Amino acid sequence: MLTELLTKDTIQLANFVNTWQEAIHLAANPLLKQHKIEERYIESMIHSIEKHGPYVVITPKVAIPHARHTEGVNELAMSLLSLQKPVLFGPEKPVFLIIVLAATDHVSHLQALVDITKILQEPNQIDSIIACQHKDDIIKEIEQIMAKGSF
Numbered sequence: 175m176l177t178e179l180l181t182k183d184t185i186q187l188a189n190f191v192n193t194w195q196e197a198i199h200l201a202a203n204p205l206l207k208q209h210k211i212e213e214r215y216i217e218s219m220i221h222s223i224e225k226h227g228p229y230v231v232i233t234p235k236v237a238i239p240h241a242r243h244t245e246g247v248n249e250l251a252m253s254l255l256s257l258q259k260p261v262l263f264g265p266e267k268p269v270f271l272i273i274v275l276a277a278t279d280h281v282s283h284l285q286a287l288v289d290i291t292k293i294l295q296e297p298n299q300i301d302s303i304i305a306c307q308h309k310d311d312i313i314k315e316i317e318q319i320m321a322k323g324s325f
Contacts, residue, residue: 175285175286175289176252176286176289176290176293176316176320177313177316177317177320179250179251179252179286180252180253180254180312180313180316181313182309182310182313183204183208184204184205184208184251184252184253184254185204185253185254185255185256185309185312185313186200186201186203186204186253186254186255186256186309187255187256187257187258187306187307187308187309187312188200188255188256188257188258189257189258189259190257190258190259190261191257191261192261193261194223194228194237194261194262194263194269195220196261197237197255197257197261197269197272198216198219198220198223198239198272198274199216200255200272201239201253201254201255201272201273201274202215202216202219202239202253202274203253204253205251205253205274205276208251209248209249210247210248210249210250210251210276211246211247211248211251211276212246212247212248213246214245214246215241215245215246215247215276218241218242218245218246219239219240219241219274220239221241222239222241223239223263227264228263228264228267230263231263231264231267231269232294233294233295233300234268234297234300235260235268235269235270235271235300235301235304236269236270236271236273236294236300237263237269237271237272237273238272238273238274238275238290239272239274239275240274240275240276240277243276243277243278243279243280247276247277247278248278249276249278250276250277250278250282250283250286251274251276252273252274252275252276252283252286252290253273253274254271254272254273254274254312255271255272255273255274256270256271256303256304256306256312257269257270257271257272258270270300270304271300271303271304273290275287289320292319292320293316293319293320299319302315302319303315303316
C-alpha cells in the first residue's frame, strides 16, 4: 500500500526550510493540489503540534504529522518531504523526513502505517532514504527495503 500512496506526485525534495510549520505546508502541498486534503487539514496538523508538542517526531530524523480525518481529509493519502538540512520540530528534534498522513477513517491507513513503520525501524534505512537525491531514487529505495522480506 505504501508504494501506491508515495509516488512521484507525492514525494518532494528540498534543501532546507526555515520552520517546521513551513515543512508541514510544503510536505502537504501535493495532497492539497490533488484535492485529497483541504487547507484546514494543514492548519489542524500545525495546531495539534503547537498544542501537544512535537509528538509527531516518531523516531530520530522522522516526523509523521497528521490530524483527525474529520478536519479536511477527502481521500486516503500520504506525502513525503525529504530535506537535506534538518528542520527542528523542538529542542533536540531535528527532522529530515516529513511524512504527511491523511486518513479517511480509523482503519484504512493502518497497512500504510505498518509499511512505513517497518522501514523506519532501521536507522540505516532512514539514512538511505535521506541520502536519495531524486524522487525516483526514493521510490526505488522504498521498494528495495519493502522487498527485503524483513517483514
